[in-house]
Amino acid sequence: MEWIEVVDEFPQSADAMVLCVGQFDGMHIGHQGLLDIAKQYITDEILTVLRFSQQMDRPVQGGEATQSLLTPRAEQERLFNQFGVNRLYEVSDVGACTKQSAAALFAEQLTRLNIKRLVVSEGTSFAHDVDITVQTLVDLCAKLDVPITVVPQAKVNGRLVTSACIREHLQAGRVEAAQALLGRPYQITGTIVHGAALGRQLGFPTANFDDVDEYVMVAPGIYVSLVEIHGVNGQKSEYWYALTNAGYRPTVNGQSYLIEAYLLDFTGDLYDKRLSVSFLHRLRDEIKFVGLDPLIEQMHKDTAMAKARLGIEGHA
Known part of the structure; x- marks a missing residue:
């Protein structure tokens, strides 16, 4: 899998791709389902993931990160390969990419990619302090004439499957419950x-x-x-x-x-x-x-x- 750190701008790419947007910490059953749906749209395209750096999305207190990862980078790369991801774009610092808003970044920069379809979960969260929502992506895709699929969030017993929920289970010792949500x-x-x-x-x-x-x-x-x-x-x-x-x-x-x-x-x-x-x-x-x-x-x-x-x- 190709892992591309985006600092100033997205590298120009003519590769046709189906693009999933999300954080993917943990690669839980919700993430797996999102990728499975994205694969349904692939013919000759590559399966691609775009996310903000997890370092940006981790809550901080007193200037220091307080939340550990379910899957550090080496394991993430293994899981992305396992689930068929060909390329990952990781935006490490929105402010370094552009002086414009993060939404404007998407509008300007994503035109550098050959996106055939965008797939996103309805509950996707982005980096803190950026002005992007799922509706932002829907509006952007309409302007760019790119099809978009918004996937309902996965639930177990009526509760949303989230990385935060998995952390709660692990920190309480409920490893079987965490396994059910991770799929492993x-x-x-x-x-x-x-x-x-x-x-x-x-x-x-x-x-x-x-x-x-x-x-x-x-x-x-x-x-x-x-x-x-x-x-x-x-x-x-x-x-x-x-x-x-x-x-x-x-x-x-x-x-x-x-x-x-x-x-x-x-x-x-x-x-x-x-x-x-x-x-x-x-x-x-x-x-x-x-x-x-x-x-x-x-x-x-x-x-x-x-x-x-x-x-x-x-x-x-």
């Missing part, structure tokens, strides 16, 4: 680093995730999960069921949020490897135990419950 388990990818090795001493060696600060963090707790050990140099990835602790490790007076996964029945060295953890089910809250022996006993119970949940009890 919520996944976090990071590099495995050395920790205090306490898990190994207790008989439950864990993989400690680093480089995950961009992600929305799930509520502290113990989760049944699936871990992918990414293959390198053409090797295939390996997949292992796991118990994943997300949180602060109160029994050992942990001070910072940490994600650590115990891969069921796995033996081997995971240090410095890239792993992805997919959250399948929340088993329980974090508990502060009085001493390590009760913790070990609970970890054995957790392992048994996880295997029962997965239907693999009795397996070695």
Whole structure:
């Protein structure tokens, strides 16, 4: 997929395209549905997405971003490829593009693209402090003689499917509900680093995730999960069921949020490897135990419950 950062102006393109406008953070079932509808209009055109930079659309407080991403850039690119997007235009700074209003930017700049149809969700939100609405796009397409399709927003149980709703589920530990809206388990990818090795001493060696600060963090707790050990140099990835602790490790007076996964029945060295953890089910809250022996006993119970949940009890 071609990812084009738009700073001053859209690059001139003669490529016929069906253009989707939206944010696409999370690539949830609403986004997937929008792309599926756009594909229905494609004959020889390329499927293209236009959005404002997510950095512009993240709420700020005290001048600093306060909202993490469901899908950082590397994962976004993988998902765009998976769902058939050929090109992405990302407007990183509306003010840098033009001294005109953002609506005028669209009217002037989109004429540089060979748009055969524009597809947008009726609930599409744009960057803060820009004067663009869905109606703006409808009016603009009428002037440019470009067909436009406005797609109703996806709903589950009468509630709109939004990235904000998915964040709420994750931050409350409702990973199954988040999975239903994403169309896949919520996944976090990071590099495995050395920790205090306490898990190994207790008989439950864990993989400690680093480089995950961009992600929305799930509520502290113990989760049944699936871990992918990414293959390198053409090797295939390996997949292992796991118990994943997300949180602060109160029994050992942990001070910072940490994600650590115990891969069921796995033996081997995971240090410095890239792993992805997919959250399948929340088993329980974090508990502060009085001493390590009760913790070990609970970890054995957790392992048994996880295997029962997965239907693999009795397996070695």
